Structures are given as structure tokens and as C-alpha cells.
Amino acid sequence: MRKTFILHLVLCIGISYGLVNLLSFNFSGLEILALLIGVFLILWLSCFLYFRLYFHAxxxxxxxxxxxxxELIISNFRVIYFILSPRNKFRPAILKLPLSLTSDFSITLLANLITLTPGTITLEISDDNKYLYFHxxxxxxxxxxxxxxxxxxGFEKRIMKIKA
Structure with a gap:
């Protein structure tokens, strides 16, 4: 599925570049972007007719x-609230999360999304990829x-829908 997406992206850029050079007009950046999006949508819709998993992904x-x-916006406001209210007592914790994800890509994606969200950080993934430890x-x-x-x-359920 990723190969199909990359192939469509490369084809889209190549076709758009070819059309811009073939027509020899002085296109602005917005017109080139519109052409790029248009070609990508045509390729995407043709793929949708033949390969429905691509659309769901x-x-x-x-x-x-x-x-x-x-989550990024909510957690930013939560961290700001903790900073601005000094009498508020923090209740930090290190949690052990059992994982339903199996592929290395999806586990890495989950760990990075947790780390990118303010107020949380991934500490370790167990050797057997069954647990994720985060603070x-x-x-x-x-x-x-x-x-x-x-x-x-939240994150894990949505990552599983991608079927990466």
C-alpha cells in the first residue's frame, strides 16, 4: 500500500512537471500546486476504483x-495551566501500556506521537514489543x-485502522 502511494506521488510530480514544461507557460506557484493536486486526485480516484484499502488507509x-x-492543542493548554497555577500538585506517573500493535513501524509511530504530545514522553519499549513504558x-x-x-x-486504535 505504501508502494502504491509512493508510486502515485512520483507519477503525480512527474506528470505535473512534464505538463508545465510541455505547455511552456509561465505558471505561478499556486497554479503548479493546483495542477499537482489535480493529477494526484485523478491517480487517487483511479486507485480507489481498483484498490479500496488505499482509500481506507x-x-x-x-x-x-x-x-x-x-490532543496536541489540549495538552498544550493543560501544561500551560500547570505552569501558571503553582499551587496545583502534579501527579506524575510512569505507566506500562500493553500493546496491541505488532509491526515495528506502528509501534514507533505510537511512541513518537506520545513523545510529541506535551506532558508525556516515551521511555522504553520492551524487548518483545508487548509493552510501552511512558511518563x-x-x-x-x-x-x-x-x-x-x-x-x-486514542492513538493506538487510530494507528490500527491504518493497517501499516
């Missing part, structure tokens, strides 16, 4: 990206299972 990537942006800055009411389920129902 792209939908999963968009879902994961939007979820990550939402979080605040566990509400020391409910460790709830903190683990936020990661499992």
Missing part, C-alpha cells in the same frame, strides 16, 4: 492526524487505567 491517516492535532506529567485522581485507556482508545 488514507482516511485513517487523516483521522490520526486530526486526532493528534486535537505522563499528571494522572487525574491517580486513575492509572484511565490514563492507559486514553492512549489505547
Amino acid at each position: 488514507l482516511k485513517g491517516v487523516l483521522s490520526l492526524g486530526l486526532y493528534f492535532l486535537k 505522563t506529567i499528571d494522572v487525574p485522581e491517580q486513575d492509572l487505567d484511565k490514563a492507559k485507556q486514553r492512549i489505547k482508545n
Whole structure:
């Protein structure tokens, strides 16, 4: 599936470059971008007719990206709140998250998304790839299972939809 996406991207850039040179017009950057997007959409739609998993993977990537942006914004405000309220007591914890993911790519993606979210950092992945250890800055009411389920129902569930 990744090979199909890379092939479409290379074809899209090549066709767009060829069209710009063939037509010999002085295109602006916005027109070249529109041409690039148009060719990519044509290739993508033709692929959709023959290979439906590609469409679902792209939908999963968009879902994961939007979820990550939402979590990024929320966690930034949470960290700002902790910084601006000095009397607030932190409840940090190191959690051991059992993984449902199997591929190295998906486990690495999960670990990086956790690290990129403010207030959390990935510490280690077990040798057998069954557990991920991460630190979080605040566990509400020391409910460790709830903190683990936020990661499992959020990032991990969306990564599994991509089928990487």
C-alpha cells in the first residue's frame, strides 16, 4: 500500500512537471500546486476504483492526524495551566501500556506521537514489543487505567485502522 502511494506521488510530480514544461507557460506557484493536486486526485480516484484499502488507509491517516492535532492543542493548554497555577500538585506517573500493535513501524509511530504530545514522553519499549513504558506529567485522581485507556482508545486504535 505504501508502494502504491509512493508510486502515485512520483507519477503525480512527474506528470505535473512534464505538463508545465510541455505547455511552456509561465505558471505561478499556486497554479503548479493546483495542477499537482489535480493529477494526484485523478491517480487517487483511479486507485480507489481498483484498490479500496488505499482509500481506507488514507482516511485513517487523516483521522490520526486530526486526532493528534486535537490532543496536541489540549495538552498544550493543560501544561500551560500547570505552569501558571503553582499551587496545583502534579501527579506524575510512569505507566506500562500493553500493546496491541505488532509491526515495528506502528509501534514507533505510537511512541513518537506520545513523545510529541506535551506532558508525556516515551521511555522504553520492551524487548518483545508487548509493552510501552511512558511518563505522563499528571494522572487525574491517580486513575492509572484511565490514563492507559486514553492512549489505547486514542492513538493506538487510530494507528490500527491504518493497517501499516
